[in-house]
Amino acid sequence: xxxxxxxxxxxxxxxxxxxxxxxxxxxxxxxxxxxxxxxxxxxxxxxxxxxxxxxxxxxxxxxxxxxxxxxxxxxxxxxxxxxxxxxxxxxxxxxxxxxxxxxxxxxxxxxxxxxxxxxxxxxxxxxxxxxxxxxxxxxxxxxxxxxxxxxxxxxxxxxxxxxxxxxxxxxxxxxxxxxxxxxxxxxxxxxxxxxxxxxxxxxxxxxxxxxxxxxxxxxxxxxxxxxxxxxxxxxxxxxxxxxxxxxxxxxxxxxxxxxxxxxxxxxxxxxxxxxxxxxxxxxxxxxxxxxxxxxxxxxxxxxxxxxxxxxxxxxxxxxxxxxxxxxxxxxxxxxxxxxxxxxxxxxxxxxxxxxxxxxxxxxxxxxxxxxxxxxxxxxxxxxxxxxxxxxxxxxxxxxxxxxxxxxxxxxxxxxxxxxxxxxxxxxxxxxxxxxxxxxxxxxxxxxxxxxxxxxxxxxxxxxxxxxxxxxxxxxxxxxxxxxxxxxxxxxxxxxxxxxxxxxxxxxxxxxxxxxxxxxxxxxxxxxxxxxxxxxxxxxxxxxxxxxxxxxxxxxxxxxxxxxxxxxxxxxxxxxxxxxxxxxxxxxxxxxxxxxxxxxxxxxxxxxxxxxxxxxxxxxxxxxxxxxxxxxxxxxxxxxxxxxxxxxxxxx
Numbered sequence: 001x002x003x004x005x006x007x008x009x010x011x012x013x014x015x016x017x018x019x020x021x022x023x024x025x026x027x028x029x030x031x032x033x034x035x036x037x038x039x040x041x042x043x044x045x046x047x048x049x050x051x052x053x054x055x056x057x058x059x060x061x062x063x064x065x066x067x068x069x070x071x072x073x074x075x076x077x078x079x080x081x082x083x084x085x086x087x088x089x090x091x092x093x094x095x096x097x098x099x100x101x102x103x104x105x106x107x108x109x110x111x112x113x114x115x116x117x118x119x120x121x122x123x124x125x126x127x128x129x130x131x132x133x134x135x136x137x138x139x140x141x142x143x144x145x146x147x148x149x150x151x152x153x154x155x156x157x158x159x160x161x162x163x164x165x166x167x168x169x170x171x172x173x174x175x176x177x178x179x180x181x182x183x184x185x186x187x188x189x190x191x192x193x194x195x196x197x198x199x200x201x202x203x204x205x206x207x208x209x210x211x212x213x214x215x216x217x218x219x220x221x222x223x224x225x226x227x228x229x230x231x232x233x234x235x236x237x238x239x240x241x242x243x244x245x246x247x248x249x250x251x252x253x254x255x256x257x258x259x260x261x262x263x264x265x266x267x268x269x270x271x272x273x274x275x276x277x278x279x280x281x282x283x284x285x286x287x288x289x290x291x292x293x294x295x296x297x298x299x300x301x302x303x304x305x306x307x308x309x310x311x312x313x314x315x316x317x318x319x320x321x322x323x324x325x326x327x328x329x330x331x332x333x334x335x336x337x338x339x340x341x342x343x344x345x346x347x348x349x350x351x352x353x354x355x356x357x358x359x360x361x362x363x364x365x366x367x368x369x370x371x372x373x374x375x376x377x378x379x380x381x382x383x384x385x386x387x388x389x390x391x392x393x394x395x396x397x398x399x400x401x402x403x404x405x406x407x408x409x410x411x412x413x414x415x416x417x418x419x420x421x422x423x424x425x426x427x428x429x430x431x432x433x434x435x436x437x438x439x440x441x442x443x444x445x446x447x448x449x450x451x452x453x454x455x456x457x458x459x460x461x462x463x464x465x466x467x468x469x470x471x472x473x474x475x476x477x478x479x480x481x482x483x484x485x486x487x488x489x490x491x492x493x494x495x496x497x498x499x500x501x502x503x504x505x506x507x508x509x510x511x512x513x514x515x516x517x518x519x520x521x522x523x524x525x526x527x528x529x530x531x532x533x534x535x536x537x538x539x540x541x542x543x544x545x546x547x548x549x550x551x552x553x554x555x556x557x558x559x560x561x562x563x564x565x566x567x568x569x570x571x572x573x574x575x576x577x578x579x580x581x582x583x584x585x586x587x588x589x590x591x592x593x594x595x596x597x598x599x600x601x602x603x604x605x606x607x608x609x610x611x612x613x614x615x616x617x618x619x620x621x622x623x624x625x626x627x628x629x630x631x632x633x634x635x636x637x638x639x640x641x642x643x644x645x646x647x648x649x650x651x
Contacts, residue, residue: 231260
């Protein structure tokens with residue numbers, strides 16, 4: 001679908017009915033209507049989609065097609081409409097519904113569905129699914145011998161491979177697509193292809209060639225009067241100018257692009273232009289203007305869920321605040337961007353551990369000061385009481401006993417906290433030291449005896465190094481999450497989230513471990529279902545629960561994901577049939593001083609993950625509970641609030 005490979009121009013409509021756009025309101029009515037009225041709403045919706053030029057192929061009269069084909073047109077058109085509005089999760093949901101309703105002999109419409117799903121998944125950062133749908137689209141083009149479909153699919157593949165930094169492959173796809181378009185008469189498609197090629201050439205450090213490609217694209221779109229596309233091309237050109245450090249030209253180009261995006265209402269491209277403009281203004285020392293543009297971009301990223309740009313925006317804000325001497329804000333944004341990108345170096349991990357130590361020491365001093373103040377107050381009370389009526393002697397004795405009991409409990413708590421602290425750091429030091437020492441020993445062995453060791457032994461050593469690295473990475477991730485929670489730096493940004501997508505994504509992450517133990521993972525949440533939660537927290541909690549379920553399950557057993565729904569909540573349970581827990585283990589499951597046990601195949605861990613999950617669940621207005629019976633398995637249940645007026649939809 002040529003006109004949507006770069007986000008299409010959003011066409012504005014009057015606000016009708018419930019304060020929504022016309023298409024949105026009609027679609028709500030369509031979904032609630034009975035079959036007799038659905039045809040009427042479907043006709044109105046398809047007319048709107050044709051006015052928006054969302055369909056690439058002639059649309060038959062909606063009144064003459066069968067019901068299933070009509071549903072396909074409605075879901076496909078609405079999915080393209082949502083994609084143009086940058087609502088990518090809903091666009092994917094609607095695209096999947098449309099795909100299921102495409103008639104077997106309608107390959108052109110199937111291609112439309114694949115193009116929608118490829119672009120929406122790409123914009124959401126799910127590159128694996130985006131490649132899969134783009135390849136399916138190309139296969140349809142080959143089957144139909146259709147150059148238009150082939151060119152669109154090749155361009156999608158070029159954009160995806162560019163974002164995954166496979167530049168040589170991306171350039172190959174791009175040039176194949178351009179060659180097809182130069183033979184045809186679709187100048188709009190050619191301009192889009194040249195824009196993608198310029199991005200790839202820039203990333204390959206060939207800026208002059210990139211400028212030539214984008215210059216040709218701007219000329220094509222300008223002559224055709226496609227103002228929205230000109231804005232996109234200008235935004236691409238500004239990246240090249242920034243690479244060449246031509247900051248004044250870059251800023252002027254960004255402002256031109258931003259002015260266009262303000263007119264068209266395209267939030268995704270507006271976000272990119274705001275980031276580019278902010279970066280230019282930092283270089284030009286125009287800090288006040290840079291701050292305004294970058295903060296607006298950050299706000300739009302959070303509203304649209306455009307996470308691939310959010311961490312870049314936060315990194316630019318960190319640079320801005322560092323250069324203007326606002327180091328507290330610079331550090332805050334640096335940490336936010338690092339957490340979002342989910343990568344911290346070893347020096348940062350050591351700093352976090354130091355912060356743990358400092359925090360515990362501060363707590364100890366605060367407890368000592370509290371005890372000292374209590375002692376002083378108690379002496380005053382006793383002296384004053386002795387000077388007063390002797391009758392109060394009994395009351396004094398009771399009060400003194402109570403205060404002594406308070407001191408005893410506080411001292412016991414302080415001693416227990418100190419013991420837990422020492423034990424915790426002992427465990428963490430041990431768990432950090434062992435993988436590093438094992439890696440060092442294996443590397444030293446390979447360094448000294450590389451030529452003497454056979455290939456099979458080398459493979460075993462490398463596999464051991466990889467396993468050690470994975471364990472170390474998991475530990476550092478848990479430490480980072482726990483540190484962010486304890487220090488209050490972790491932000492909770494609840495949005496409308498498709499819980500079924502979260503489940504599928506995390507099941508795929510743990511599937512290799514499950515396959516290795518011949519464990520089946522099954523879920524009853526197979527249709528889109530919306531909750532109101534923080535996406536990162538939900539991912540972290542579910543990933544930990546699934547990892548633990550696989551870890552403690554017996555070989556050849558199963559792990560089930562079971563849901564129960566009330567009026568305002570969903571209870572998502574991860575059930576395993578593994579070793580279960582003793583009463584002692586259950587009592588300490590969410591405590592720092594617990595002893596982590598080995599999995600059924602000697603898998604290791606620190607037990608810190610469940611503590612992080614429990615805290616995160618409370619942050620997102622939910623809860624994490626469990627039941628377990630020794631020898632029979634465990635069930636961990638995550639409770640989440642439903643999204644407003646959410647319903648479980650069946651495809």
